[in-house]
Amino acid sequence: MAANIVATAGARIVAREADVRDRSALKTALAEGIAELGRLDIVVANAGIAPMMGEDAWQDVLDVNLTGVYHTVDVAMRPLIKQGDGGSIVLTSSVVGLVGMGAPIAGSIGYTASKHGVVGLMRAYANFLAPYRIRVNSIHPAGVDTPMIDNDFTRSWLDGVAQQQMGGPDLTNALPVETLDTEDIANAVLWLVSDAARYVTGVALPVDAGFVNKR
Structure with a gap:
């Protein structure tokens, strides 16, 4: 596509x-x-999965969401450094990379751990790559209208938790929107990699309709 x-x-x-x-x-x-x-100027590490169940869910989500991000940056930073004129790297995390949320099942806890780990990678690489004028930031979306959210299993689970059934946490946004559009995330990434953000590095940017601030 x-x-x-x-x-x-x-x-x-x-x-x-x-x-x-x-x-x-x-x-x-x-x-x-x-x-x-x-040449290479911009890197966006956006691959991710959100398995909830299964014996391998914990390892699968860490392998893709955390190790995959590490591989992406590790491979891409080398030509950026060699070019010698800077660049911009954006790592996709999640709002759950900024707050302590997750159900006590392997995939959910693994997802939270992986997204917190992305913040650690971002901060470390932002410091390491700054002398080369390479900026590194992370973006933290709330629920986005994609197949990862828009499916029967995920919507059923989110609906149950959002209604605070059995004492579950409130997963609603502060602004009265259920999900964000993909364009909202793309526009934020576009700003981060643009000259308008030329001195922005080491920042964990929520694009979340106020989700994190509401916690």
Whole structure:
């Protein structure tokens, strides 16, 4: 879909499928993109999963949401440093990376742990890469209208917790909206990577309709 949007806009794109758990695959995909387009300026680590149940849910979510982000930055920072003229990296976390939330099941706790871990990566890389004029920030969406949220299982679970059944926490936003649109997140990322945010680094930015502030 993304490739079609870019092509329709008349721009160039190198689209490759790679598993973020596979560092070598990421490195190869990035090298092909740089070879075709010439350079790298912006990195957005956005791959993520939210498994709730299953024996492997804990490890799966950490492997994708945390190790995958590490692989992405580790592979991408090298050409950015070599180019010598800065860059911008945005890591997608979540509102649960800023507050203590999660159900006592492997996937949910793993999701919370992974998203908190992304903040740690962001802060460490922001300090390490600052001398190279490479900015690193994280973005923290509340629920976004994507298939990860808009499915029967997730909506049933969220509805139950949001109604505070059995003493569950309130998962509603401060502003009277149920979910955010993908464009809301994209616009925030666009600002973070733009010259308008040229001195913004090491920041965990909620885009959440007031969710975190309400806690």
